[in-house]
Amino acid sequence: MTRRARGVALAIAVTLMAAGAAGAAEGERGPVTNLPLPRYVSLKTSEGNVRRGPSLTHRIDWVYVRRDMPLEVTAEFGHWRRVRDRDGAGGWVHYSLLSGVRTVIVTEDLLPVYTRPAEGSQIVAKLGIGVIARLGECLAIWCEVEAGGQHGWTRKTALWGVAPDELRD
Incomplete structure (x- = not known):
């Protein structure tokens, strides 16, 4: 050329x-x-x-x-x-x-993962900052995640890789 x-x-x-x-x-x-x-x-x-x-x-x-x-x-x-x-x-x-x-990165240390999308529900895991998790369903302020064999719900604001207004089924 x-x-x-x-x-x-x-x-x-x-x-x-x-x-x-x-x-x-x-x-x-x-x-x-x-x-x-x-x-x-x-x-x-x-x-x-x-x-x-x-x-x-x-x-x-x-x-x-x-x-x-x-x-x-x-x-x-x-x-x-x-x-x-x-x-x-x-x-x-x-x-x-x-x-x-779809995956996300945890942006807060010791982020609690709950059995249901409610802070009063049982904590099934705590994720460290930088952990990569698979993204599932997302509601207005909660997202379903899976990491290291643990599955549950956590706050959307503590995740990078999902838009603040994003809803997922």
Whole structure:
């Protein structure tokens, strides 16, 4: 590819990425999948390269090394998804490394998990900060989670990977 062709391709990619970012800001649908932007997914593998741009030619900025880690998809370009983690860091990841299985990260230490979505119910577990749990049903202020063989309900505000207003059956 000539230098000029690379420049044109780069200009097109930048334009498409900007369009994807604008769509994410407006809460629209992804141009590739037609799924909502932003949305939450999880890392399918135990290792995933995070690139500066949406292609194999872009530099790898870092590598996610935690299987099932929740990520937020903010843009789409071909087979690539721009994601961010709970710390706000992100980049472009190939779609084959992502899963639609929903997980969350616990953001409060010793978070109680209850048998029912009520603080007066029995506590079945306490989760440490940074624990990754599978996400189940979510009500207005409660979400059902499963981690380490324990299953129950906890406060949505103590989880990253679920929107504050999100309801799930």
